[in-house]
Amino acid sequence: MITELGHFALTLAFMAAIVQMVVPMVGAQKRWPGWMAVAEPAATLQFLMTAFAFAALVYAFVTSDFSLKVVVENSHSAKPMLYKISGVWGNHEGSMLLWVLIVSLFGATAAWFGGNLPPSLKARVLSVQGAIGVAFLAFILFTSNPFLRLAVPPFDGEDLNPLLQDPGLAFHPPFLYLGYVGLSMSFSFAVAALIEGRIDAAWGRWVRPWTLAAWIFLTIGIALGSWWAYYELGWGGFWFWDPVENASFMPWLLAAALLHSAIVVEKREALKSWTILLAILAFGFSLIGTFIVRSGLLTSVHAFANDPERGVFILMILALFTGGALTLFAMRASAMEARGVFAMVSRESALVVNNILLAVASFVVFFGTLWPVAAEMGFDRKLSVGPPYFNAAFTPFMLVLGLILPVGALLPWKRGRLGKAAWSLRYALVLALALALLVWVLQTGQSALGPIGVFLGAWIVSGAVVDLWSRTGRGGNRLGRLARLPRADWGKAVAHAGLGVTMFAIAGLTAWESEDIRVTRLGETFEVSGFDLTLEKVERVRGPNYFSTMGTVRVEKDGRALTTLHPEKRVYPVAQMPTTEAAIDNGFTRDLYVVIGDQQADGGYTVRTYVKPFANWIWGGALMMALGGLLSLSDRRFRVAAGARKAGSAAKPVAAE
Amino acid sequence: MSRLLQRVGALWLVLLIALAPAAQAVLPDEILADPALEARAREISKDLRCLVCRNENIDESNAELARDLRLLVRERLTAGDSDEEVVAYIVDRYGEYVLLRPTATGANWLLWGAGPLMLLIGAGLAWGYLRARARAPRLQEAALTDEEQDRLRRILDDE
Numbered sequence: 135m136i137t138e139l140g141h142f143a144l145t146l147a148f149m150a151a152i153v154q155m156v157v158p159m160v161g162a163q164k165r166w167p168g169w170m171a172v173a174e175p176a177a178t179l180q181f182l183m184t185a186f187a188f189a190a191l192v193y194a195f196v197t198s199d200f201s202l203k204v205v206v207e208n209s210h211s212a213k214p215m216l217y218k219i220s221g222v223w224g225n226h227e228g229s230m231l232l233w234v235l236i237v238s239l240f241g242a243t244a245a246w247f248g249g250n251l252p253p254s255l256k257a258r259v260l261s262v263q264g265a266i267g268v269a270f271l272a273f274i275l276f277t278s279n280p281f282l283r284l285a286v287p288p289f290d291g292e293d294l295n296p297l298l299q300d301p302g303l304a305f306h307p308p309f310l311y312l313g314y315v316g317l318s319m320s321f322s323f324a325v326a327a328l329i330e331g332r333i334d335a336a337w338g339r340w341v342r343p344w345t346l347a348a349w350i351f352l353t354i355g356i357a358l359g360s361w362w363a364y365y366e367l368g369w370g371g372f373w374f375w376d377p378v379e380n381a382s383f384m385p386w387l388l389a390a391a392l393l394h395s396a397i398v399v400e401k402r403e404a405l406k407s408w409t410i411l412l413a414i415l416a417f418g419f420s421l422i423g424t425f426i427v428r429s430g431l432l433t434s435v436h437a438f439a440n441d442p443e444r445g446v447f448i449l450m451i452l453a454l455f456t457g458g459a460l461t462l463f464a465m466r467a468s469a470m471e472a473r474g475v476f477a478m479v480s481r482e483s484a485l486v487v488n489n490i491l492l493a494v495a496s497f498v499v500f501f502g503t504l505w506p507v508a509a510e511m512g513f514d515r516k517l518s519v520g521p522p523y524f525n526a527a528f529t530p531f532m533l534v535l536g537l538i539l540p541v542g543a544l545l546p547w548k549r550g551r552l553g554k555a556a557w558s559l560r561y562a563l564v565l566a567l568a569l570a571l572l573v574w575v576l577q578t579g580q581s582a583l584g585p586i587g588v589f590l591g592a593w594i595v596s597g598a599v600v601d602l603w604s605r606t607g608r609g610g611n612r613l614g615r616l617a618r619l620p621r622a623d624w625g626k627a628v629a630h631a632g633l634g635v636t637m638f639a640i641a642g643l644t645a646w647e648s649e650d651i652r653v654t655r656l657g658e659t660f661e662v663s664g665f666d667l668t669l670e671k672v673e674r675v676r677g678p679n680y681f682s683t684m685g686t687v688r689v690e691k692d693g694r695a696l697t698t699l700h701p702e703k704r705v706y707p708v709a710q711m712p713t714t715e716a717a718i719d720n721g722f723t724r725d726l727y728v729v730i731g732d733q734q735a736d737g738g739y740t741v742r743t744y745v746k747p748f749a750n751w752i753w754g755g756a757l758m759m760a761l762g763g764l765l766s767l768s769d770r771r772f773r774v775a776a777g778a779r780k781a782g783s784a785a786k787p788v789a790a791e
Numbered sequence: 792m793s794r795l796l797q798r799v800g801a802l803w804l805v806l807l808i809a810l811a812p813a814a815q816a817v818l819p820d821e822i823l824a825d826p827a828l829e830a831r832a833r834e835i836s837k838d839l840r841c842l843v844c845r846n847e848n849i850d851e852s853n854a855e856l857a858r859d860l861r862l863l864v865r866e867r868l869t870a871g872d873s874d875e876e877v878v879a880y881i882v883d884r885y886g887e888y889v890l891l892r893p894t895a896t897g898a899n900w901l902l903w904g905a906g907p908l909m910l911l912i913g914a915g916l917a918w919g920y921l922r923a924r925a926r927a928p929r930l931q932e933a934a935l936t937d938e939e940q941d942r943l944r945r946i947l948d949d950e
Contacts, residue, residue, distance in 0.1 A: 482924070515897070520848065
């Protein structure tokens with residue numbers, strides 16, 4: 135019964151979304167306040183109905199209602215509760231429902247808290263957001279209905295893909311979706327502004343918190359996914375340039391570019407049409423990401439749904455929204471005249487360079503991801519584009535970005551002097567060079583990657599410190615003033631430093647990782663990079679819905695017991711899949727990563743041991759970036775301005791579910 | 792048709808491998824005694840695709856086929872082949888699909904050139920934009936044509 139109500143509510147949400155799309159837009163064109171005001175209740179209704187449908191599906195999963203097709207295919211009565219819930223979005227239908235829920239949530243928050251927006255802009259924004267809702271609700275209702283019943287329900291389900299039964303991955307999709315869909319808000323603002331034909335500093339101020347929130351969620355989502363890959367896939371890789379990863383990375387890069395260009399619109403009323411274009415492209419890339427994942431066009435580990443019909447539907451949504459928005463852009467962009475005047479050397483110019491680098495980097499990722507398809511269709515060549523390409527073609531942009539970041543961040547608006555900025559960074563430069571040199575001497579003969587990473591990391595982090603310090607002015611009590619700096623300044627410094635930390639960690643891990651692969655018998659001790667490991671015992675353990683072969687490995691360093699690790703190999707009988715559960719001793723400067731393999735003919739076990747320096751710093755840096763974004767989001771000027779609170783409150787419903 | 796059959800075959804292999812107890816990436820019995828040779832084998836393996844997997848190189852893959860390829864790479868290395876010869880040997884047998892780093896031949900120059908090309912275009916556009924911004928005030932001052940200046944003077948004289 136609840137299932138049918140859920141289905142019915144979803145249909146009602148579809149109706150509400152149609153009203154939300156049509157009525158306010160007509161109202162805004164004709165200047166009818168009554169029609170414009172329809173947007174708010176329609177958005178609220180769409181959200182409430184979608185939320186009810188989503189709750190109905192969660193209920194079906196929680197109670198293991200095996201009369202539902204999705205539940206049978208993705209759940210099992212013995213599965214732990216957390217994964218019963220995360221199973222809701224661990225499949226195509228449910229994840230699309232989550233997507234729509236977030237679209238309607240963002241629309242509703244814009245309706246609730248957008249009181250300061252001019253009524254016509256607000257009506258248009260909500261109308262565009264409603265249109266996105268209509269498209270995806272139609273997609274769900276007509277191609278991916280999660281509420282389909284089975285005529286003959288089985289006794290138990292087929293279980294969720296065991297790789298997805300993991301805390302890191304349980305919350306990875308919601309965060310990614312909050313990011314993707316958050317960009318739909320920037321998109322709606324951009325299209326609404328194009329229709330209005332007016333963009334000013336206020337527009338920049340309204341659109342920035344949404345972009346910032348979307349970018350924070352994307353950062354966390356990507357970091358969670360990467361962290362998951364690190365500990366779950368069994369050899370400690372953290373980024374594979376998999377099409378699905380790229381699908382989330384491209385919008386992230388563009389959102390980062392958009393964040394920065396929106397500042398120029400807000401503070402200097404320049405770069406307007408470029409910012410609009412970025413907002414359209416960023417959401418376009420989110421849609422492309424959805425298309426790549428959902429269509430299975432580029433098959434990869436994550437693509438759990440390969441259905442051409444659905445792919446074509448999403449492609450149509452993609453063509454309609456990005457195509458339509460870009461056409462509108464071509465017609466109206468010339469009307470967006472820049473007002474601000476600035477010199478060649480200025481903060482504005484530095485942000486333009488930032489935008490070029492981020493946008494081109496994102497374009498490279500896009501090109502590499504789709505090239506295999508293009509080459510096969512256009513040139514009849516079946517080829518692969520893998521990590522070596524991306525590492526070679528993408529990394530240089532990030533290197534340059536890292537090099538110019540501290541200088542650009544210090545340049546003043548309107549007109550600056552390169553020499554002055556460089557002079558204030560002299561200590562940062564000396565520190566970074568000294569550290570890099572030290573490392574280069576210490577590591578003798580290894581790749582140059584390590585010292586380069588150290589240089590970039592130290593340069594960016596100390597550059598961020600200099601940036602903060604330079605804002606405290608001259609004279610006494612600079613520390614006191616430091617604490618009272620606007621949060622946006624702190625956010626900027628923390629996020630930039632986070633980028634430095636991540637860059638350093640990636641270079642460090644890649645350059646200094648050590649590995650040991652061997653067959654070892656019970657009780658034997660072996661040494662890896664100063665750690666003494668002993669495989670003490672191997673036992674069979676039964677989990678709630680799996681069987682495990684669990685090793686016990688004692689780790690000593692310099693004769694003192696350090697820790698005991700339990701690497702596992704699991705088999706999920708229902709899903710008929712094995713997984714590797716690496717045992718990791720997390721340390722501040724290194725992770726010790728142990729994986730157990732099959733028993734060999736001589737009775738020994740294959741054991742892989744990796745010492746991974748600075749592994750945690752990768753995600754630590756990502757967290758710093760997210761925290762920086764959060765600080766910036768909580769800056770007073772957004773709390774005072776319209777559109778600030780809603781972005782913050784968007785996180786709540788996810789935490790509750 | 793044969794390509795289709797190949798694909799169906801590959802799909803079956805994927806399924807079989809997914810269900811079989813997982814072998815693992817590089818196993819101890821594969822490792823060459825000579826560390827220099829082994830290091831070269833690892834580097835080569837990282838650029839070769841496991842054909843039955845999804846976006847995995849043979850160094851990381853658990854698949855049987857990846858193991859066969861790893862052994863093949865090591866066999867050729869021990870036989871004295873250079874790195875390029877080993878890769879060429881594998882590409883001859885498995886096609887360029889096996890290369891994770893696509894060669895810069897034929898249409899692929901587009902792939903490798905796309906980034907730098909886009910950067911040049913972007914930099915050019917940005918340069919033009921920034922110059923226009925830097926010169927904007929002067930342009931505004933000279934906004935009136937001679938004819939308009941005349942008209943303005945006449946209007947002012949009338950007042």
